[in-house]
Amino acid sequence: MADRLDGKTAVVTGASSGIGRASATRLAAEGANVVLGDIDAERGREVVSEIEADGGDATFVAVDVTDADDVRSMVETARETYGGLDIAHNNAGIEGDNDPLPEQSRENWDRVLGINLTGVWLAMKHELPALMEGDGGAIINTSSIAGLAADGSEPYVASKHGVVGLTKSAAVRYAEEGVRVNAVCPGVVRTPMVERSLEANPGAVEAITAEQPLGRMAEPEEIASAVAWLASEDASFVNGHALPVDGGKLA
Template sequence: MNNRFGDKVALITGAGSGIGRATALAFANEGAKVTVADLQIEKCQEVVSQIKSMGGEATAVKCDVTIAKEVEEMISNTIKVYGSLHFAVNNAGVEGAHAGTIDHTEEIWDRVIDINLKGVWLCMKYELPEMQKQKSGAIVNVSSAAGLIGSAGTAAYTASKHGVVGLTKASALEFAKQHIRINAVCPGFIRTPMLETIINSHPGVEEQLIAREPIGRLADPDEVAQAILGLCSNASSFITGVSLQVDGGLTLL
């Protein structure tokens, strides 16, 4: 383990798997104390056990990011256990249905927007007051390459991820003079459990995705995690309001 964030506290939502899990482990490996939050508490506990086996400190919290009370309790628990909050990674999200604008049901539309966009807003609503108290902090919201470009057949997902980019920019301006930096990452095709499920159920789709990536491969979740840590670190002290592409060049096409 390293000690870049040895005196810091990090909160990651959607941390039970994929990018969130990799980010929680990466923060812990750099010495941070970590709140591992997810709707699936069993997965949180697995990540916490792994962090503790590394010699780190972590706490598992069950949280539905669409419910204000649960988000508020997640933040309160972090402050109660660790005394402060320096970094927050708002990563919880869902893909929703592969459907066009007309074919989306209202139920699926509401669910995707609630989790992917409202969830990010609710998390910041309760994270930011704690950072204001200490007059510092860094937040990274996880958007997507679909937050920067159009993607046919994913109307709700694309709208939600574009919303995260816009929310990040607006909030970054609001809190810049309070020494709180707010950025976003926009991953391309990453080998997460969500993507693996799609690959395993649709023969040939992996090759199609790789062919769309200019860099010629899919990414590992830790590659996104390292970009997130970079945005939280002092090396990015003059960076706020950006939407960092971690996509192998996908959005350049």
């Protein structure tokens, strides 16, 4: 398994922390060259150093996923540094505010949809030509169980449902080009985003844990395992799928 992605090149957005960090690390551990994109340059470079210390090859690019030039630069870095692109994990996302809908601001709506959904669309817009230049490849978009059910604030749920729809549409359109497009739909994962929410809601850990069939939250590395599988030839006939990685929460 350590060489399952040997010689492949991947880009990962939101790669400085949480699921993105775990994904970049896992893809590198399985042999891929990884271009990490994130707005947090300091932590992104720390992840690169960790990957290199473990014998992997990684490059950091400062990326705001709502900026077309940044996204284009990330894909071009993969081409120029490693000769092409084989895997893309479009993971960058935010939770936004959780106010009642009548009290939500247009600014919050635009920001959540801009990063969570438009950011994925923009990444795919630039990744697909690069993937099709080679032998095809795999795109894995991070949605959420909120993309499969009403679980969270309205802007967040709408954005994550949109990611699932975008994934399915692209999967059908580009299958003949050798590109598989899937989504992971994590449940509650112990990431900095979730930790912020837990800090603001004392007692929430117990309540969340009680809702989980497995009796705990997921770790980022468990989502990264699903990403690595979807990126690999082990999932060669999996396309257009929104994969819950939720410990049975939606079962």
